[in-house]
Amino acid sequence: MCLLERTGFAQRIWAVIFFIGNYIRNAKIVTLTGRINKTMKELTFFLLTIVGINNLFSQTVAVSAKNANMFYQWIDNSVTVVVENQPCKNIIVKADTGKLEGKGCEYTFTVENGVNTATLTIGIKTHQKPKWLYSTTIRIKPLPVPWAKLATEANGGLIRKRELLAFPEVTIPLRNSFELFADTDKFQIIEFSVKIIRGDSIFFTKNNIKGDQIPKETLDFVNSNCKHGDKINIENITALIYKKEQRRISDIQLIIAEYD
Secondary structure, eight states: OEEEEEOGGGGGHHHHHHHHHHHHHHSOOSSOHHHHHHHHHHHHHHHHHHHHHHHHHOOEEEEEEOSTTOEESSSOEEEEEEETTOOGGGEEEEESSSEEEEETTEEEEEOOTTOOEEEEEEEEOOSSSOEEEEEEEEEEEOOOOOOOEETTEETTOEEOHHHHHHSOBEEOOSSSTTTTTOOGGGEEEEEEEEEEEETTEEEEEEEEEESSBOOHHHHHHHHHHOOTTOEEEEEEEEEEETTTEEEEEOOEEEEEOOOO
8 A cells, every 4th residue: 555645735726726716706707808817817827826836845755555555453564654855764653543663764553453543644853843744544454364274285175194194283374365474373273173074974073172283083083984085174263363363264175085
């Protein structure tokens, strides 16, 4: 996301145009052609003067988010701020909520639960007090719901028994909705259930498994009883996101493939 804004007199230029429009509309232009021409010349000079002042004193401010061009809750959102004709050392930024850290052109911005919007105000240092140039309201989005995998396989794939025995865990991979800011310490599987199906019949169920590991008794059952074409479902998956919020994740449905 990149927000650009002209500051100073730029915000007032439309008010000037509106004023001129009213002036012309109310002028007595039906009788005195010479007076009309004089009035138009005066108004044109006035408008050009305002535009010149605007170009002289206004500045462009740019605010850019680096993480997928979005601001998200909980994570350290990287923010770059640039002010036209100003070195980074002169730029100052403040936020009306959350935690803003950094200086110059580079900042990190973090907000917690329940915050939907935040206002960033950008200014420059002066010899007396800060000169605030521009404020922008940004939308704060909740982190997207992740997806999980069993061993090395995601939903809809095939899995071999030896693969499951080698990697008996349910995880949230980095190659996910969080790929730009994923941290395995911040995304944890805390509970799930296992269901094994042959044809139309369920012949094994293990519910409310705590943590992210497939229990040994389940692995032993799979190794001894499952055959090619059986389905293994990981259901009721609950993840803890940033140690703050529990999220229910979509089920994983895999087919056991044994070709030996």
